[in-house]
Amino acid sequence: MSAPIQRGRTLSEVYLDNNATTPVLASAAAAVLQTMQQDFGNPSSSHSTGIKAKAALEQTRSLARLLLGADNGDIIFTSGATEGIQTSVISALQAIRAHGLAGPETLxxxxxxxxxxxPESLKxxxxxxxxxxxxxxxxxxxxxxxxxxxxxKLLPRAALVCTMAANNETGVRQDLQALEQLIRQIKPDAYWLVDCVQALGKMSLQLAATTIDYAPFSGHKLYGPKGIGFLYVRAGAPYRPLITGGGQxxxxxxxxxxxxGIxxxxxxxxxxxxxxxxxFCSEEVLWHYRTELLTALKKVFPALVLNSDAPFVIPTTINFSVPGFFAKDILDLFDAAGIRISSGSACSSKVTGSFVLDAMGLERWRSEGAIRLSFGPAxxxxxxxxACARISSLAAVVREHCLVLTDTDPLNVPSADGLYQFxxxxxxxxxxxxxxxxxxxIIDPVLPLAERFVNIIQGQGLSLLAVLDTHLHQTTNQASVLLRQLLALTAQQDLLGWPVALTELQLGSYQLKRLATPGHSExxxxxxxxxxxKLKAAFVGDLILPxxxxxxxxxxxxxxxxxxxxxxLTQHLYPDTLLFSSHDYAQRFVTTLEQAVRETPLLEPILAGSALDAWQQTLNEQALVLQQASSHLCGLVEVSPQDAIALVQPVALMQLLAQQDLIVLDVREPxxxxxxxxxxxxxTAAEVLQVPLSRLCNAVLDGKLQPEQPLLLVCRSGNRSLLAARVLRRLGFSQLWNLQGGVALLS
Structure with a gap:
């Protein structure tokens, strides 16, 4: 058996993602244990133990009626809100079909x-x-x-209307009274489903006084365990059970x-x-907590923009975006500090947005940068x-790493050096x-990153020599134009930003020369x-892609x-010269001439001056594929499975760390x-080298990482470290391990 991991200081967790799930209330956990060990009877049994269990079940149902103002109608215990939604939809659709309303004219x-x-249940x-x-x-x-x-306008043809009491992403509270008045005035016989998952404990619900037909609830959103929920069904509303069997x-x-669970x-x-x-707190106290948390957030992000706010929200949800930040930037920053929040949408290697904010018509940057901070009513x-103290402490980190523009003296900021890949x-x-x-x-900037570049240049007190584009199509790069204006570049430049008076650019010990390589564009x-x-790398635009x-x-x-x-170009390169492209469709970060020849079989004969007919045919086939693609692509890259990387489980970590000469490579951002x-x-004895993904290729370029080194790569979740390991594997590194699950499983 592996020895337990001996850690240094522990980092306590500040949990602010209660709209996703909540810890179980202490009294609720005690009730669960009591029921599992003492009051464990089956409510369907006729003996005393079963009768007591039945009584406890019905008492809970009575409490639910009091809480919801549902003195009539049915309260049905379910496995959670998803089951309640399915049951409601099935019940309504069966009735709609029985009334002869099937077909595309019905909404x-x-x-x-x-x-x-x-919507997925409806479909x-x-x-x-x-x-x-x-x-x-x-x-x-x-x-x-x-x-x-x-x-x-839609209601006259509607047979079922599904709305929600409070939104899980934004906390927006719908005006149920106005909705009811409109629905019953125009289409009184339409069935009405209201998702009440985020409402319980946060807003008053008097369901029997409304004409809501179905209202599903979930236990784990309000300090209960997962796997329990309940459904309110209005008296007289059609109902068909989703699960049949013993008749419980x-x-x-x-x-x-x-x-x-009950x-x-x-x-x-x-x-x-x-x-x-x-x-459980009063609404007044919850609004006070919201104000305190917002104050702390604005210390870290003075430019913070709320995506939803009073008077349209419940107080326990704060949805915000910060100009210049993607959701993943903030999520990773907070998670590293032990603060658990969530993005407005699922994070991935691609930049995604929140469908909720998109539906609200908010700007794309707000959707892509949306963060949800949610606390519970207890x-x-x-x-x-x-929570406020932990959040406020991040202000210094954000300033130090030039994540937002500040008046901080640049001399107090740690000096950056080398190549950064964004x-x-x-x-x-x-x-x-x-x-x-x-x-x-700066080379090949894109508009969404412009503000980040400005912050770094100004925050570091740097002198900008040029903003370069490797290529242009029909119009100039607006990001480059904007950066030259904001950073006051006055020297005369050509269309691609190269200073007209210079044949090469000298940047301290770096030297940049340019070579005309048309073909992808003029x-x-x-x-x-x-x-x-010494030649170290080449920025090749879209001439060669990884x-x-x-x-x-x-x-x-x-x-x-x-x-x-x-x-x-290849006459100027060595086989292992690092080639940086302006697009990376397969998350490979970099390539070399040797790899390019290996991955594109036609390249070698093309470089030798032969196979021209096959080359032209390949280009025509590639063009046809690209023209039919749903999004614009500047080249065709076949995404193939990468070599497997040795994974190390947290329990085996100590054994690996004992290996001589092992270096722990932390690929999280600074x-x-x-x-x-x-x-x-x-x-604490482990040797740690901090090389974030944005600096991985620079570490190879300047020799900080050598192919023969044994490396254990770590990040927050294990995803970025796996990606980094694959990049290094392609560059000839062979002794690589990835910490499966990342440091999240060690916290």
């Missing part, structure tokens, strides 16, 4: 910002039950409220009831119903104070800095990077010119490393 409506469980059961109605989203306003004018829940939902709900409902002191004053989706931009001369050059150059007189070649069927493209440019050092997770 099934849902709010454009609904949780995906609702699934509409097809499976052969109702074949038309499913349509109800537009929302920029506040997140449903557009009542648009709904008014009065035949409305078969299967032995989850009595431990006992947890009993404890939570009892706490919510207290008239005196309770673990938050304590001490927890709020700890990515926006598949676009690659580069920043070359010489710390000694305090000079910088105006195209490759920049050859020398360091201390795993492919640039296309030639766009305006200004020319296959013969591309071939000649490839031959000209701001993550500052916010949460590896000392919190790994033994």
């Amino acid at each position: 099934l409506l849902y709010g454009a910002t609904e949780h995906k469980a609702v 699934h059961w509409n097809t499976l039950l052969q109702v074949n109605a038309t499913i349509e989203a109800i537009p929302v306003l920029d506040t997140g409220l449903l557009d009542l004018d648009a709904l008014k 829940e009065g035949g409305l939902r078969s299967g032995t009831e989850n009595l431990p 006992a947890a709900l009993n404890a939570i409902f009892s706490e919510l119903l207290k008239t005196g002191p309770s673990q 938050m304590t004053a001490a927890e709020c104070a700890e 990515k926006y989706d598949a676009c690659c931009s580069y920043l070359l800095i010489c710390a000694k001369s305090r000079q910088a050059i 105006h195209a150059f490759s920049f050859l990077l020398h360091h201390q007189g 795993g492919g070649l640039g296309r030639t069927d766009m305006p200004g493209g020319n296959a013969a010119a591309l071939q000649q440019s490839l031959r000209t 701001y993550e490393q500052s916010a949460g050092a590896l000392i919190h997770y790994l033994p």
Whole structure:
């Protein structure tokens, strides 16, 4: 058995993602344990133990009625909100079909910002039950409220309307009274489903006083365990059980009831119903906590923009974006500091947006940068104070790493040096800095990263020599134009930003020469990077991509010119010269001439001056594929499975760390490393080299990493370190391990 990991200081967790799930309330956890070990009877059994279990179940149902103001109708215990939604949709669709309303003229409506469980359920059961109605989203306003004018036009054909009480991403609280008045005025016989998952404990619900037909709830969103929920069904609303069998829940939902989960709900409902002191806060206190948390956030991000706000929200959800930041930037920063928040949408290697904010019509940068901070209605004053202190402490980290523009004295900022690789989706931009001369050059910038470049240049107190483009198509690069203006570049430049008076650019010990390489476009150059007189790398634009070649069927493209440019360029390269492209469609970061020949079989004969007919045929086939692609691509890259990387489980970590000469490579970004050092997770004796992904290729370029070194790569989740390991494997590194699950599994 492996020895337990001996860590340094531990980093306590500040959990601010309660809209995703919550910890179980202490009294609820005690009730679960009591029910599992003592009051474990089956409510369907007729002996005393079963009778007591049945009584406890029905008491919880009675408490739910009191809490929801549902003195009539059914309260049915389920496995959670998703089951409640499915059951409601099936029940409504069966009734719609029985009334002869099947077919495309009938509308099934849902709010454009609904949780995906609702539209996906509609699509699934509409097809499976052969109702074949038309499913349509109800537009929302920029506040997140449903557009009542648009709904008014849709209602005459609607048979089912699905809305929500409070949105899980933005916290926007729908005006249920206004919705009810409109629905019942125009289409009184339409069925109405209201997702109440985020409402319980945060807003008043008097369901029996409304005409809501179905209202699903989830236990784990309000301090209960996962796997328990309940569904309210209005008296007289059609109902068909999703699960049949033993006839439990009065035949409305078969299967032995989850009595431990129901006992947890009993404890939570009892706490919510207290008239005196309770673990649950008043709405006034929750708004106070929101204000305190916002104040702390604005210390870190003065330019923070709220994507939803009072008076349209419940207080426990804060959805914000910061100009110049993607959601992943902030998520990684906070997670490194032990603060758990979430993005407005799932994070991936691609830049994605929030469909909720997109539906609200907010700017794309707000959607791509959306962060959700959510706390629960049982938050304590001490927890709020700890959260605010931890968030506020990040202000220094953000300033130190030039993540936002500040008035900080640049001399107090650690000096950056070498090559930085920035990515926006598949676009690659580069920043070359010489710390000694305090000079910088930007290559192939993209507009969403412009503000980040300005912050770094100004925050580091650098002198910008040039903003260069490797190629242009029909128009100038707006990002380059903007950067030259903002950073006051006054020297006369050509179309691609090269100073007209110079044949080469000197940046301290770096030297940049350019070589005309048209073919992908008419105006195209490759920049050859020398360091201390030796060729180290080349910025090749879209001439050569990691795993492919640039296309030639766009305006200004020319296959013969591309071939000649490839031959000209390769005469200046060594087989292992690092080649940096302006696009990376397969997350490979970099390539070399040797790799390019290996990955593109036709390249070798092309460089030798033969196989021209096959080359032209390949280009034509590539152009056809690219023209049919759903998004614009500058070259065709075949994405193939990468070599497997040796994975190390956390339990085997100590054994690996004992290996002689092993270096731990921390590939998190500098701001993550500052916010949460590896000392919190790994033994202090471990040798750690901090090389973030944006600096990985620079570490290879300047010899800091050598192919024969044994390396253990780590990051927050294990994903970036796996990506880094694959990049290094392609560059000839062989002794590589990746910490599976990252430091998250060590926290």
